[in-house]
Amino acid sequence: MEKVTPFLMFQDGNAEEAMNYYTSLIEDSAITSITRYGANEAGDEGTVMHATFSLKGQEFMCIDSNLKHEFSFTPSFSIYLTCTSEKELDDLYGKLIQDGQALMPLDDYGFSKKFGWLNDRYGISWQLNLP
Known part of the structure; x- marks a missing residue:
């Protein structure tokens, strides 16, 4: 491979x-x-x-795709970003969420300082983490 x-x-x-x-x-x-x-x-x-x-x-x-399919993107596959600052995380989340959907709004969920999960305007799922 x-x-x-x-x-x-x-x-x-x-x-x-x-x-x-x-x-x-x-x-x-x-x-x-x-x-x-x-x-x-x-x-x-x-x-x-x-x-x-x-x-x-x-x-x-x-x-x-030149063919229409009965499926699209799902949150079961996401792009995971490890951010270096709260400002970076907040800025990226704010831009990616525009016309998208929050799956887990920015918050402290106990496993990191701050975390958010969203689907962007194209349907791509993103997880943003501040360890």
């Missing part, structure tokens, strides 16, 4: 928008490659056929 990479499948044509958003929020992050569907290909022209991006060194792959 060469490596393990989380893979995100977007169904609303917003993979590139989500990648841009995530890489703008987390320092040391970048979109590393994008291949788009062209005219007369399986997906909508200009949407993401395949892309890679990194968040703080962790590589992800994603696509805009």
Whole structure:
């Protein structure tokens, strides 16, 4: 085995928008490659056929699915962020929760100083922790 990479499948044509958003929020992050569907290909022209991006060194792959599925993202898979300050945690939570849904609002749940779990506007689940 060469490596393990989380893979995100977007169904609303917003993979590139989500990648841009995530890489703008987390320092040391970048979109590393994008291949788009062209005219007369399986997906909508200009949407993401395949892309890679990194968040703080962790590589992800994603696509805009050219098929609609009966499933989407669930909180059973989440991106877990260990924050270095309360301000960083509060800022990230505040941005990620916009048009999203709180699963566990920011609070002290006893296992860390501060913790929050949410689904963002794209349906991706995030856990933010201040140890």
